[in-house]
Amino acid sequence: ILNVEQSPQSLHVQEGDSTNFTCSFPSSNFYALHWYRWETAKSPEALFVMTLNGDEKKKGRISATLNTKEGYSYLYIKGSQPEDSATYLCAFIEGAQKLVFGQGTRLTINP
Amino acid sequence: EAGVVQSPRYKIIEKKQPVAFWCNPISGHNTLYWYRQNLGQGPELLIRYENEEAVDDSQLPKDRFSAERLKGVDSTLKIQPAELGDSAVYLCASSLGTVGRTDTQYFGPGTRLTVL
Numbered sequence: 001i002l003n004v005e006q007s008p009q010s011l012h013v014q015e016g017d018s019t020n021f022t023c024s025f026p027s028s029n030f031y032a033l034h035w036y037r038w039e040t041a042k043s044p045e046a047l048f049v050m051t052l053n054g055d056e057k058k059k060g061r062i063s064a065t066l067n068t069k070e071g072y073s074y075l076y077i078k079g080s081q082p083e084d085s086a087t088y089l090c091a092f093i094e095g096a097q098k099l100v101f102g103q104g105t106r107l108t109i110n111p
Numbered sequence: 112e113a114g115v116v117q118s119p120r121y122k123i124i125e126k127k128q129p130v131a132f133w134c135n136p137i138s139g140h141n142t143l144y145w146y147r148q149n150l151g152q153g154p155e156l157l158i159r160y161e162n163e164e165a166v167d168d169s170q171l172p173k174d175r176f177s178a179e180r181l182k183g184v185d186s187t188l189k190i191q192p193a194e195l196g197d198s199a200v201y202l203c204a205s206s207l208g209t210v211g212r213t214d215t216q217y218f219g220p221g222t223r224l225t226v227l
Contacts, residue, residue: 004153031212043114044154044202044218051213089153093212097142098167101153 004092006102013080014110020076021105023090027071031093035064035075038104039086047075047088080109113137115219117203123225129191132222136184136205143180144216145188146202154202160186161208190224198226 005024013019025033032051038044048057053068061078077084087106091099116135124130136143141162146154157176159167162183171178175194180186190197200223204216 009151034215036218041220043220046215046217049213049215091153097159097206097208097212097214097216098156099154099216101155103151103153 004090004100004102006088006090006105008105009103010106010108012108012110015080015082017080018076018078019080019107020074021088021107023073023075023102025071025073025090025092027069030068030071033066033073034091034093034099035073036089036091037086038089044089075105077107080107082109082111085109115203115205115217117201117219117222119222120220121223121225123227124193125227126195127192129189130193130224131187131189132201132203132224134186134188134203134219136186136203137217140205140207140217141183142206142208142214143186144204144206145178145186146204148200148202148221150199154200157188193224193226195226198224200224 007022034049035047036044037047048064050066055066057064063076066073085108087104089101089104091101094100118133143160145157148154158171158178160180163180178188200221202218202221204218206214206216
């Protein structure tokens with residue numbers, strides 16, 4: 001059974017501060033890692049699909065890195081804004097197209 | 112372009128009652144997924160369809176859950192009878208199904224089910 005762990009489970013950050021959180025996944029048989037952002041009462045939104053060791057992707061103030069050899073990915077948010085408040089989910093691909101999700105990091109930005 | 116549509120958004124029922132959720136995927140998406148998210152956990156796959164065919168339903172509790180995807184477009188997930196432990200958010204997602212393991216799954220807003 002695959003285990004995808006995210007830490008911390010929740011995080012409170014002051015507006016303007018930068019922050020990061022972690023997704024740990026099995027390092028064997030790696031295919032792809034997905035990051036999603038899920039705001040309350042909205043649909044989960046795809047942020048990144050990461051496939052290569054050392055990959056770094058960026059979308060505005062959000063970026064992510066990938067280390068497949070040691071089995072972790074970091075998500076960074078630079079200069080947090082209130083609209084960044086959401087649950088951030090990572091998901092590991094198992095088998096064909098089955099996403100195995102972590103439990104999420106719930107981020108709250110304090111104004 | 113419209114995203115994945117789900118209805119209802121919220122449903123409150125008493126235990127032992129039946130309930131059904133409906134999903135309309137993004138046009139042209141061949142693959143459709145149903146996930147369940149329990150409180151404090153990540154979504155877990157219940158069933159995956161390739162067109163009309165259920166290709167992975169290993170996590171679907173078949174004694175009370177059923178799903179169908181008629182004509183390879185819309186899908187319905189049913190629970191009969193519902194139990195207290197079925198309270199969760201039920202998410203539908205769709206993807207093109209042509210890219211493989213990097214295929215992005217697009218999610219609907221979910222149906223929050225409360226069983227009393």
